[in-house]
Structure formats: structure tokens, C-alpha cells
Amino acid sequence: MxxxxxxxxxxxxxxxxxxxxxxxxxxxxxxxxxxxxxxxxxxxxxxxxxxxxxxxxxxxxxxxxxxxxxxxxxxxxxxxxxxxxxxxxxxxxxxxxxxxxxxxxxxxxxxxxxxxxxxxxxxxxxxxxxxxxxxxxxxxxxxxxxxxxxxxxxxxxxxxxxxxxxxxxxxxxxxxxxxxxxxxxxxxxxxxxxxxxxxxxxxxxxxxxxxxxxxxxxxxxxxxxxxxxxxxxxxxxxxxxxxxxxxxxxxxxxxxxxxxxxxxxxxxxxxxxxxxxxxxxxxxxxxxxxxxxxxxxxxxxxxxxLHAAGIPRGKNIAIVSISGAGCALSLDAAELYHLQVPPLSRDARKAISKLFPNWFAFTNPIDSWAAIERNGSEVAHAKMLEILYQEPLDGILLVTLAMPESLLDWADIALRRQEHPNVPLMLALLGGHDDLIVEWHEKCKALSIPVYASPDHALRDFSRAFNSLPLGREGPLIGKCRPFFNVGPAINGHNRDFS
CATH class of the missing domain: 3.40.50.261 (Succinyl-CoA synthetase domains)
Incomplete structure (x- = not known):
């Protein structure tokens, strides 16, 4: 038969x-x-x-x-x-x-x-x-x-x-x-x-x-x-x-x-x-x-x-949060789901420190509020993402609010996603203005960025995706982050407006 x-x-x-x-x-x-x-x-x-x-x-x-x-x-x-x-x-x-x-x-x-x-x-x-x-x-x-x-x-x-x-x-x-x-x-x-x-x-x-x-x-x-x-x-x-x-x-x-x-x-x-x-x-x-x-x-x-981010290559992540609570909750979740939050390199710390007042001490996670106050939200986040994407990371979690005080440079984010498609960017959106929340969800969807209501859920899915395929697997997935599906025109073309 x-x-x-x-x-x-x-x-x-x-x-x-x-x-x-x-x-x-x-x-x-x-x-x-x-x-x-x-x-x-x-x-x-x-x-x-x-x-x-x-x-x-x-x-x-x-x-x-x-x-x-x-x-x-x-x-x-x-x-x-x-x-x-x-x-x-x-x-x-x-x-x-x-x-x-x-x-x-x-x-x-x-x-x-x-x-x-x-x-x-x-x-x-x-x-x-x-x-x-x-x-x-x-x-x-x-x-x-x-x-x-x-x-x-x-x-x-x-x-x-x-x-x-x-x-x-x-x-x-x-x-x-x-x-x-x-x-x-x-x-x-x-x-x-x-x-x-x-x-x-x-x-x-x-x-x-x-x-x-x-x-x-x-x-x-x-x-x-x-x-x-x-x-x-x-x-x-x-x-x-x-x-x-x-x-x-x-x-x-x-x-x-x-x-x-x-x-x-x-x-x-x-x-x-x-x-x-x-x-x-x-x-x-x-x-x-x-x-x-x-x-x-x-x-x-x-x-x-899976649709947006695929399978992460490893479990080293960086966390940028608009609040200290977001940093603490993200660290708790990272430990719960067996993820690594490694120290940043000396060069990365030096470059990011320029965004903060001299008195401010930061690590990974980065409490970004002082940098936002000093530089504006769009500039601070864009510069931090630019520096973090040069680090040996497998994912980046951005914990923020959809508010006028914490706006993001979507054109810059689109560029970073295009340059680094194998390093998933996740957004934990802890509330904000309803109209901005809807708008940001749409922009993140177009840019293959999964959005969550808490850092816990974001890191839970990152961990499950990483653990769903063995590191020693044979075939085309070895050592790669593979989006299962086409990431869409926002990454592959220039026919979308993210300004």
C-alpha cells in the first residue's frame, strides 16, 4: 500500500x-x-x-x-x-x-x-x-x-x-x-x-x-x-x-x-x-x-x-526600555525563558554614553529615558539601535509607549531592518494613545516587527522560536535566522512611507 x-x-x-x-x-x-x-x-x-x-x-x-x-x-x-x-x-x-x-x-x-x-x-x-x-x-x-x-x-x-x-x-x-x-x-x-x-x-x-x-x-x-x-x-x-x-x-x-x-x-x-x-x-x-x-x-x-522574525540564531538579546520597570521586568523574563542579556562591548558603551548625561550609568538593559530627554526620542532610539545592531546580538527588545514624548524614527527602523534582517526587533508597547497604538501596530506589521503588550510575552516567543529547532540541525537553517515568509514591501522595496 x-x-x-x-x-x-x-x-x-x-x-x-x-x-x-x-x-x-x-x-x-x-x-x-x-x-x-x-x-x-x-x-x-x-x-x-x-x-x-x-x-x-x-x-x-x-x-x-x-x-x-x-x-x-x-x-x-x-x-x-x-x-x-x-x-x-x-x-x-x-x-x-x-x-x-x-x-x-x-x-x-x-x-x-x-x-x-x-x-x-x-x-x-x-x-x-x-x-x-x-x-x-x-x-x-x-x-x-x-x-x-x-x-x-x-x-x-x-x-x-x-x-x-x-x-x-x-x-x-x-x-x-x-x-x-x-x-x-x-x-x-x-x-x-x-x-x-x-x-x-x-x-x-x-x-x-x-x-x-x-x-x-x-x-x-x-x-x-x-x-x-x-x-x-x-x-x-x-x-x-x-x-x-x-x-x-x-x-x-x-x-x-x-x-x-x-x-x-x-x-x-x-x-x-x-x-x-x-x-x-x-x-x-x-x-x-x-x-x-x-x-x-x-x-x-x-x-x-514566526511570520515576522523567523528562527533566532541564538539567545543573546539587548533590551532598551523607556522605564526602569521595563528593564527589570525584561530581565525577569529573560531569566525565566533562559535567554542571555550580555554586557555591551566597550565601543558600544562609549558610543551610547554620548547620548546620556555624564552622571548617568547604564548597562544592558538600557534605561533610555535620560537619553530621550536630552536628545529627543527619535534621535535617541535611532542612535541606540544603530550601535546595538553592530553588537553580536541575536535579538533586540524595545520597551516603550506610544506617546508624542516617545516617538520613533520609522524610516531609520526600516533601514536597520533591511540591513540586519537576521536580528529580530521586538516591540513591547506598554500602552499610550489609542491612535498611535493603531498606527504603530500597522507600521510594525509592515516592517516585520512583532508587537506585544508586555516584555514577558515578547521574550517568551523569542525563546520558544529559538528552542523549536536544534542548533546542530542539518540543512539550510543552520546558523541562520529564517523568516518563514516574505517580509514584505516595507523591507524589500521603497513603496511604503514610514515617515
């Missing part, structure tokens, strides 16, 4: 799709899926299945998968979106009619929990007897979205999906949130490019190991975010994760629920998963190099960092 990776190519890059449960009723799941496939310009073989209609949305519709014309076979992907009582029969038809992959988007396999469990056993038995068996995603999956092939089987309607040509982040997990509200938020705010979204559902057949195996070799994926309620494939999953990181240079970030006793019970009722001992999971995860996050917000922060 072909490898799982080759088999899953039929799911994400299908030449033909059969939709069992296509609906002519606006708002129904079967109607949303069909619209999503059409909206993605799916121009290959599309076969809606519904015995009550001759056509839906202008597409010829067939009464069953058995009635499809011979030219349709084999079917790369069959999507089952039917009431529970009809799922098993549809599954059997797919198994006996040359279907390569299936997604069961129905929430249950039968009308009662006991019947669903019996149905699951029968399905797995049937799959085990097949010489060339299909891979099955679900049940209780709300679909997949591939931003490269434009395949979109989400049962949540999307008016428009962006075209994603460069590598992005793949998001997979046991929740429909990643293909609905969260994805809509990522796209609306343009947080980071996405390569694929995969809703695992209840993992009757396909699980996290199959997904990792496929994404490891997917050229459109630069990093992997995975939400789990359990890890059923155990050793294979961990081995695949280690290979993705160490051989292919793809960072993996994991969010796992079920840490508490109550959370573990909720996990069981949600997808039938057994959460397992969370301490063991954490220890094993750490040994593979996969990074664990605490919540979805940390996922999206990490995505913004």
Missing part, C-alpha cells in the same frame, strides 16, 4: 471530490461545503450526491456514489455529511467504489452512543480487510482547507480565501474552532499565512501521526500548530515529530487540553479521547523538541512571531 503521505495527497490535492449529503438548502452543512468547494475554484471532478435533486448550484447531482459515471473513478476524496442513520451505509459504498480518502463530517456514526461505537468497530474491521484501504478523517470533523490547492471542505461558509503561494503555518487539531472562528480571525487580521487547516475530529482512523507525516513533507508548510486532546499513536507520533524538527527543519507547537481532572473528563465527553497523564505527555514532548503552548492566544502570538 502507498505511504500515508502519498495517500493524503489525494485528500489535499484531489482531482475528484464526491459530496455525500450535498444540499440545495442555504445554510445547511451540505450546501456550505459545496459552496466552499466552488468558491475555491474547484474545477476538477465535483460530484454532489443527493437522490432528491438533479442539480444543485448549477452542478449535476447524482443519487448515489454508485451512480457516478465510470470516468469519475477513482474518487480521490469523498466527503460524508449525512444524518447519523445514513453514515455507515455511505461509508460502505465508498469502500466498495474506489475511493482513495474520506472525510466524515457527520457528528456521529449512528443515532445513539452505543450504536455509534458498534458502527465504528464495524467500519474499522472493514478497513482492516481491504488491501488498498482509504484513509478516513473523522467522524465529527468539520473538514479541511488547503490554501495551495484551494480545496475547502469546511462546513462553515467562507466568502473568500486568500491565495497562499509562499510557505505558511499548518493548523491541525481536534476542534472545529480552527476551521471556523479562529481561522476567520487569522484571515481578517492577516496575522500570518496559513498553509492548511485540518480538523481531526474523533480520530476513528486518521490521527495526529498521519497528519504530521504528511505535513513534514509538505513544501507549502513551514511550521506546524497542533491542538490535541490525546495522542493515540504514542511512539510513532513522537518519532515523526522529531523527524519533522531535526531532519526537515519544521518547528512544531502543541496545545493539549485535559491537564486537570475536570478537563480530562470534558475531553472524554467531547471526542471520546482519553487524555492520559499530562506530566508524562509534557516530559515526552520536551524530549522531541516540540514546543508546548498554554492556549490558542499563544498559538497565534507564535504565528505572528
Amino acid at each position: 502507498a505511504s500515508h503521505g502519498a495517500s493524503l495527497e489525494a485528500m489535499f490535492q484531489p482531482e475528484s471530490v464526491a459530496l455525500l449529503g450535498a444540499s440545495a438548502t442555504h445554510g445547511k452543512s451540505g450546501n456550505n461545503i459545496l459552496k466552499n468547494l466552488l468558491q475555491g475554484n474547484f474545477t476538477r471532478g465535483l460530484y454532489p450526491i443527493n437522490p432528491n435533486h438533479a442539480e444543485i448550484l448549477g452542478i449535476e447531482t447524482f443519487p448515489s456514489i454508485v451512480s457516478l459515471p465510470r470516468v469519475a473513478y477513482p474518487i480521490d476524496l469523498a466527503v460524508i455529511c449525512l444524518p447519523p442513520a445514513h453514515v455507515h451505509a455511505a461509508f460502505k459504498e465508498c469502500c466498495t467504489n474506489a475511493v482513495n480518502t474520506m472525510i466524515i463530517e457527520s457528528g456521529q456514526l449512528a443515532e445513539t452512543p452505543a450504536a455509534s461505537e458498534e458502527c465504528k468497530r464495524a467500519m474499522l474491521l472493514q478497513l482492516s480487510k481491504m488491501e488498498h484501504r482509504p484513509l478516513v478523517l473523522g467522524p465529527n470533523s468539520i473538514g479541511i482547507i488547503d490554501f495551495n490547492s484551494r480545496t475547502n471542505t469546511s462546513l462553515i461558509p467562507f466568502e473568500e480565501l486568500p491565495v497562499q503561494a509562499s510557505p505558511g503555518i499548518a493548523i491541525a487539531g481536534q476542534t472545529g474552532l480552527i476551521a471556523s472562528g479562529y481561522l476567520q480571525r487569522i484571515l481578517a487580521r492577516d496575522l500570518f499565512p496559513v498553509s492548511k487547516v485540518i480538523c481531526l475530529g474523533n480520530k476513528m482512523d486518521m490521527n495526529e501521526k498521519h497528519v504530521l507525516e504528511y505535513l513534514t513533507n509538505d513544501p507549502s508548510t513551514g511550521a506546524i500548530f497542533l491542538y490535541l486532546e490525546d495522542a493515540r499513536s504514542g511512539r510513532d507520533f513522537m518519532m515523526q515529530g522529531r523527524q519533522a524538527i531535526k531532519v526537515h527543519g519544521k518547528p512544531i507547537f502543541i496545545l493539549k487540553s485535559g491537564r486537570s481532572k475536570a478537563g480530562a473528563q470534558m475531553v472524554t465527553s467531547h471526542t471520546g479521547s482519553i487524555a492520559g497523564d499530562d506530566r508524562i505527555f509534557s516530559a515526552v514532548l520536551k524530549s522531541t523538541g516540540m514546543q508546548r503552548v498554554a492556549n490558542f492566544e499563544e498559538f497565534w502570538d507564535m504565528g505572528r512571531f
